[in-house]
Amino acid sequence: MSMSGQPQFRYTQTPSKVIHLRNLPWECGEEELVELCKPFGKVINTKCNVGANKNQAFVEFAEQSQAISMVSYYASSSEPAQIRGKTVYIQYSNRHEIVHSRSPGDVPGNVLLVTLENVEPGDVSIDVIHLVFSAFGFVHKIATFEKAAGFQALIQFSDVETASEARNQLDGRSIPRYLLPAHVNTCNLRITYSAHTDLNIKFQSHRSRDYTNPYLPVNPTAVDGIMQPTVGPDGKKTEPESNVLLASIENMQYAVTLDVLYTVFSAFGPVQKIAIFDKNGGTQALIQYSDIATATVAKNALEGHCIYDGGYCKLHLSYSRHTDLNIKAFSDKCRDYTVPDPSTLSAPPVPGLTTAGASAWPNTSAAAPGTAMQPPVPGNQASSWDPTMIARPGYPPVPGSFPGQGYPPSSTYPMYPPPSVAVGSSPTGAAPAGMGQPGVPPNSAPRGVSPSGQPSYYGH
CATH class of the missing domain: 3.30.70.330 (RRM (RNA recognition motif) domain)
Known part of the structure; x- marks a missing residue:
């Protein structure tokens, strides 16, 4: 019997070559366990500091008969097993070998x-x-x-x-x-x-x-370490430049679509590809230019600026590690402007609409000199973005445009009839009677335009 009144052995336990020791001193090590057990046979494995109090251990003998010999000896001995003067309780283990779990x-x-x-x-x-x-x-x-x-x-x-x-x-x-x-x-x-x-x-x-496949495609960033960070004169790393910009958009009060991004970034040069995606709960976009110089100009001009007044849709720009975006399909999230949209090419012609000279994509290069297309603004919200970062210049007149119009006449939508044409009729037959221009409330005239005659609707 033990000093605590508990039996030192479980006589009904199935013999095993692994024995379980309890009530060990917490600092007991492997050497002391081996010293206690080696008179009965060869110890091939141990596991110390087991249990919540780290006062248990397992010892595995080479043969089961050796473990039986040790348990039998202390079961019949008047002297209990002890380590550092502390009684140790011994019994057969339920396991048949000690397995050390490894990460x-x-x-x-x-x-x-x-x-x-x-x-x-x-x-x-x-x-x-x-x-x-x-x-x-x-x-x-x-x-x-x-x-x-x-x-x-x-x-x-x-x-x-x-x-x-x-x-x-x-x-x-x-x-x-x-x-x-x-x-x-x-x-x-x-x-x-x-x-x-x-x-x-x-x-x-x-x-x-x-290094085993010499025919594996090479990403351009691998050539001469193009995308490796460089160190400036002050010892700080500078951001490697790229022809692809990564735009993070904050405070998105309004939706930012492909058309909005295309209009904003096209002011600095032809945009080749755009991809919009969600990451970490925010909206980001990749905008690809044909060269690094154009991307750098756009980044320096737009960084920290908002697309809309009130601090909405704020742009934070950095260079991307990408050099050529892989746009596999056209959608509302990604588009390749270097190739025409198949759905546009296959669309049947609309009666009454002029198709000559129409392009599959907007062409900002056709805008009047000194002007830049503004992105569509939802809810009549005034846009705050100005690519020149200076006061907007006056809109020069364009032949065939309405007074004060800042963009060329559309080749897609018909012009509004002159005052000599009765209101409600259309010389091309494309616009139904009473139809207003999209985005302008019906029966309302823009600021500074005389209500007499046919009003000329255009965005300010």
Whole structure:
């Protein structure tokens, strides 16, 4: 019997080569367990500090008979098992072997997960990573990325042995100083095993490489490190330029459509492609120009400005890592302005509408010099965006336009009849009687226009 009145053994327990020890001193280590058990046989495994109070342990013998010998001895002995003067309770375990649970990072594999400490993404190039790890064997693939843990890389070797050798030699070490940029003092490597066995590299770039496939497509960003961050004279990293802008839109009181973005960004040069998407609960868009210079001008002019008055739809712009957006289909979220819209080309002609010279997309280059098209404003909200960032110039007259009209006459919609034509009739037959211009309340005249005769409707 134990000192606490509880039985020291469970006589009905099924014998096992693993024994369970209770009431151990909390600081009891593996050596003390082995010392207690080795008179009865060979101990092949132990597990200490088990349980809520860390006062239990398991000991596995090489043979079940050895465990039976120990349990039987202390069951019949007048002297209980003790460690540091404390009685230890012994019984057979329900398990037949001790299994140490290991995290995925401890299970050897041919792919290593490397965390590069004390650096930011782009500080250490993929070529430097390849140089360091290829010293231990042929590196098949590398993929770099950013996670909460920081800048990380997956390095794939041909076999587990090579990967294990690289891990054992490099874990906790630092990349040689001469391989690092001037503003980086040190880069420590923390290496574990990855659960991956074969990385899926879709193209060669500054972020990913497949050294086994020379025919893999090359992303333009991989050439000469175009997208690698550069360091300015003050030692701070500067943002790499690109022909694609990433626009984050804040305070979206009004919907921002493709047409709105096209109108705003076309003022600085031809827009090739636009893609709108939602990310982190906000709306973002990618706008592609033909060259970096045009994108830079647009970014500098529009950064921090609002599309609409009142601080609505504020633009925050940065350069994207993309260089050519892949627009596979036309929708209300993405469009490729370098090719015509198939739905527009196949649409049947509308009687009474002029189609000559019509384009599938708006053409802002046809606007009068010194003017810029303004995006459609919902609810008669006045637009605040001015691409020139100066006072708006006066609208020069365009032949055939209405007085004060700031854009050329449309080739798609018919002109309103002159005063000599009776109100309610249309010389082209395209506009039904009494029909007003879209976006203008019926029977209302714009400011500064005489109500006599046919009113000329245009946006201010």
